[in-house]
Amino acid sequence: MGRSQLFASLAILAGLSGTPGFAGAAYESVKIEAGKTLFDAECHRCHADNSSDPSYGPSLSGIVGRAAGTHEGYDYSEALSNAPIVWTPAALRAWMEDNTGFMPGTKMRHVGITDRTVQDFILSYLATLAE
């Protein structure tokens, strides 16, 4: 699915989700699918989504709820390895929005995903990645 097609279907779904009777579980599974598409476009070239594939950045398997800078064997920047934070959904939103502002000194290049709906979709997908 192309990005513009994706956003068109997401806009329809966002409308539907407010419709009485629209199944919440179906909406959640579509969010996860959309999140995977966005993850593939924005994150996957640097991040594995399982703990065995090698990747340039740390694997994001089990990232929701994980302490920052703790993926076994990854050579983190000093900033990230010393950061006293846990990757809650709120922290992940702040990171996607402006990682270099959120954590000066990180070696992840800047991303600026400010659309809350896009953040929601990526978060839904990240939450499915078990450690």
Ligand code: HEC
């Ligand atoms: C150009 C490569 C690149 C892209 C694209 C990228 N990242 Fe990263 N990411 C990194 C690197 C490198 C690090 C390690 C940074 C450090 O050590 O300071 C990192 C670190 C992280 C961390 C901290 C992980 C931990 O173990 O504490 C999270 C969370 C993260 N990235 C999420 C994302 C998400 C979500 C996306 C897509 C929206 C994304 N990244 C896109 C390279 C990238």
